[in-house]
Every structure is written in C-alpha cells, then in structure tokens.
Amino acid sequence: MSGDVILQIENLHAQVGTTAILRGIDLIVRRGEVHAIMGPNGSGKSTLCNVLAGRDGYTVTAGRVLYDGQDLLAMAPEERARAGVFLAFQYPVEIPGVGNAYFLRTALNAVRKHRGLEPIDAMDFLTLVKAKMQSVDMDPKFLNRSVNEGFSGGEKKRNEILQMAVLEPTLAILDETDSGLDIDALRVVADGVNALRNDRHAVVAITHYQRLLNYLVPDVVHVLAGGRIVKSGDKQLASELEAVGYAPFEAAAGA
C-alpha cells in the first residue's frame, strides 16, 4: 500500500542552544504508511517533532527535510500546516478567550484557502465538527469553551485528535499523544489515526511506550537513541523493545 515518498529526512542534525540533540536522523515515510518512532527520554523525540513543525529555538546544523519534495525547513510553521503537516502536541497550549469552534474554523479555512477551496460557512462547519467530535467521543459543549482551557489531560489530547480529524493532514506527527491516557482515550487516538489510514496520508507516531501500538499497528517501527535512528523494523520490534527495554539500544548509540 506504500505510495510516493511524503517525508524524507536526511542526516538531520539539530541543537538547542549549544547542545546537539539530533545527530544524524535518516527517515523515509511514504503515503499510506504509519511509522512509530520509539525512544527513551532524552533521545530527541520531541526535538524531532518541534523541528518538523517549525518551532523557534531549534537550530538545524546539518541535513535536510523534504516534505512532498519541498524544503520543509524553509517553510514557516503556518505554511507547513497549510501544506498538510500536522503536529499533535505533547502538551497542548491553553488559550483563554479564544473559542474552540472559532479557532478550529479559522484553522480549517486557512488550510482550505491553501487548497483552493472556499471558506466553510458557520453552519456547514458545525455539522462537520459535530460529526468529528462524535468520532473522537467529545461532548459538543467543548466547542464553546476556550481552546484547551481547563481541559483534563485526556480532553486536551482528544482535542488534538479532533483538530487532526477536521484538518485531515497529509502527514500527521503525534508527539507522545498517548502519554498519560487511559485505555479509552488511547483507543480514541488510535481510531483517529486509523481514520487517516489510506493511500494519501501518512502518520508518524512518536511514543515512549509500546502500549499505543497495540491499537495502532505500525508498518514500520524505529528506535531513536542518542539523536539517531539506531534500528528499524516491523511491529515485532516494538514487542522486542517491550521485552528488553531501551538500554541495549542506548549502549549501541553510545548515548
């Protein structure tokens, strides 16, 4: 089911301040694939997500990233989002005073504009978002609340998956979206990802635990240690990690 290459990371080096975090990442993701990147704390998982999404404070010192053939690192964060890159945040930000529905419709219309589509009107949006909310098991009352304000950890993660479901990104990157979730919420995350699973989309799920992968069966599993991908394999690799832990891989990476 693999299609064209959607994401191509070559020899990516990045640092925060003067500390090198990513030390030569190579990764190829094709449309239709679900990749899991697993790694211990400090291996560079969040840095990789942030560099891909374009957050300030990270310096790319070597390598390149191509998204659908374009130089991703040259694009502003909003251009990446409009072009179909979606980062589900590990810690979604609370934004008091900005309504969830208003925010999501503005975001959807920014993406639609990029795709050459007319803005969606309020009524059509409501129909769409309510259906999507049902699919992620979210009460419609969350539409009228401020973005993530006072949401529980699980509610915030559901809200991320809701945004993903509404924006229908070409490439979804999940930054430890599973951490701190109960089984029900985990299933919602997995369902959200599985709904994107077709030959046009791709998913990179970054996680510390194997747990999520029980629901979201990856095509490829990578082990990230010491800022490099030290091993790649099929879903069996996740089970192997569960059994032996990260220590052997960290030793191999010289981390």
Next chain:
Amino acid sequence: MTTLDCHLQNFRQLDGDGPATVRVLRERALGRFAELGFPTTALEDWKYTNLASLAEHAFRLPDAEVPDEAAQLAAGARFGVGIELVFVNGRYAAALSSVAALPPGVLAGSLAEALRTHPELIEPHLGRYASFEHASESLTALNTAFVRDGACIYVPVGTALEVPVHCLYVSLARGDAIVTHPRTLIVAGEGSRVTVVEQYLGRGAYWTNAVTEAIVGAGAALAHHTVQREAEPATHVGVVAVEQAADSTFTSRAFSLGAALARTDIATRLGAPGAACTLQGLYVARGTQHVDHHTTIDHRQPRGRSRELYKGIMDGRATAVFNGKVFVRPHAQQSDAEQLNKNLLLSDDAQIDTKPQLEILADDVKCSHGATIGQLDDDAIFYLRARGLDAATARQMLIGAFANELIDPLEVAPLRAQLAADVAARLQAAVHPDGLALDRAPEGVQP
C-alpha cells in the same frame, strides 16, 4: 498665572443662571480652583501624568452653534435603542436626542433643564459626591465652577428603567482649542435599577473635563459605563464619584480608547453595610498615547464586596498608569475585596506604571490584589501557527481574547458591538503596522 486666567475669564463670560445654591457652588469651586491651580506631578496622584502643556494652553469656551458635523458624529455613535441624550460641546442638543416615554417620576435629560424644573431633586445631590478640596482634585473644582449643562438621570424609589440611558458627549474644535466641562448626575433612588452609558467623542484638539456624580440608594443597582473614544489630539480628564447606600450594587465599566492624553478617576464609597461594587476597565493605547486610571474603592461599613479587574493593551510608545486603591476602614468588618490589573505590552517601548494598593484597617476581611505585565504567549502563537494561522492573525486572536474578557459580558448589545469593532480596528493597526506583520519578516521566511 496666565494659564489660570483664561479659565477665570471664561467664567466671567457666563451668565449666572440657575438656582442660588448652584451659583454659590460655582463661586466656591472657582475660588478653590484659583487657589489650587492645575495638578502637578509633585502630587502623588499625578506623579505619572503631566498636565503642564494643558495648563499652559489657552482654552476658550465653545460657541453655542451645533455644526452639522456634530450630528454626523452623534449619528455614527448612537445605539438606536433606549434613551439617547446628545450633548454638543457641553450643551444639550434636544434635536439630536431621543427621549422615549419615561416611567412616572423618571428624569433623563438636560441638567440645566432639570435645575429649572426640579431644583428640589437636584440641589441636594449636585456637588455633594465629587469632592474638590484636595489639590489633586482641582480639575473637579474647575468643572464644578462651570456647571451649566450636562445629563441628569433621576430614577425614583422602586423604579426600574429597563432601557439604557446613553449620554453622548460630542466635542468639536475648529481652529482654537476649546474646553468643555460636561457634568452628569445620576440619582438612583432606593430599590431602583438603571443602566447608563457615557460616551465621549469628537474631532479636533479640545479638552474634555468631565465629572460624573452618582448616588446609589439602598438596594438599588446602577450599571455605569464610561466609553472614552475622544479624537486623537484631544485631552480627556474624567472623574466619576459614587456614593453607595446599604445593599446597593454599583457596576462600573470604563473603556479608554481615544485621546492623546486620558485620565479617568473612578471612586466609590461603600458608605453603608452590604454594598457591592464591580469595577472593570479596558484601556488600549498605541502611538504616543498616554492613559491613566485611578480608582478608589472605600469600604467604610461592614459586609461590603468589591471586585475589580482592569486590563490594558499598550503598543508603540504608549504609556499607561493604573492606580487602584482599596481602603477597608476599621468598621468595615467582613469586607471582601479582590483587585487585579493585567497588562499586555505589544512593543518594547510601551510602558505601564501599575500600583494596586490595599489599605486594611479591619481585621476580619478577605482581600487580595495583584498586577501582571506580560507579552503575548509565544507558545500560544506557535500553537495557532501550527494549525495554519499566520503570525499576524494568531497575534490578533490572542490580543482580541485578552480584550474580550471585558467586552463580551456587556449587556448593552449595541455598545458591545461598537466596542468590539473599535477595539479590533485599533488592534488591527497594532498587529499590522504599515500593513506588515509584526515579525517584520515577510511570510514564509524563517526567522
């Protein structure tokens, strides 16, 4: 002393009409102003607001004519509902006003008229709540010396006025700088209910020196709004002095958007047990605007409750001052006071001097106060951009959210719409100075 002379001369130009008590009040106030002169920055209450240029300027009183321009300005600001009292350069303009059928006993109209027709209702209150004894209050003395016209809202015992009273003070200066001294008197009788909006706007370089007095009777509720949207070169000085009786409720919402220099003092005395007040304010200043709010909540009797929230948004080289005093007097046991001032600085050159001040002389009280000064949250901006919003839209959304906390709850719907649009327009300019995103980098270029 030439600076005072122009005002003393202005005074002599006026006829001495009105009841004897008012004439005496005016003379006394003029005398006090002549003694005190303009407030200077040597006074603690005027430390950060310098009126030197105002004091040196010769202002004249406006002519009596009502230019067409005034009608246009008023029309653009009218709510189209309720009672609307329009004042042009300080004088009541009946032709531009609309006074719907009023419940029996309610007065809502010109103060000059009310002084003629119902002096017995006005005299006991006029000049009683807005003190002009202290040096810092000299401009209240000046206003009082010039009490002629203004708005008078009198709501008798047990009466609820369901529609808002909108007092629209329009100033127009052509050529010479003019000064107006608008006066508003609100008497909310025992158990009454009334909503008042005072709006100030105009064109040209003028000075508005406004004073509002209000008495909120036992169990009565007054919702009061001051909306300062004066012309860009104008100066606005406004005082709101309120006396609250037992179990009364006073809600004040102050919006300060216009003028080159604006100073608003709002003071309420919880002078009887069980009185409650809410003071909210939003100031938006950019360019070289200067905006100063001084508030005083005086808990004098037991079981008072006060809630205060002032928010400021400053851009460019704007300067702002917030000084909020909360006094809890020895008798005022079981007072419950909360005060908060939050400021958003959009540029490195904008400045705020904030001083929340709590003075508690009772021991069984619940009080808190605080102030914050911050910039927009970078994490929130990134979150919005990561969902496809450009940086300028993201900033605008966050600034709007900060302001909307004080605009959304407004019950007077046309006011809410007007303020939402005006604040958005002013902030749009803040987000897009010269049409560029604030990042000063064209879209798509990595910083």
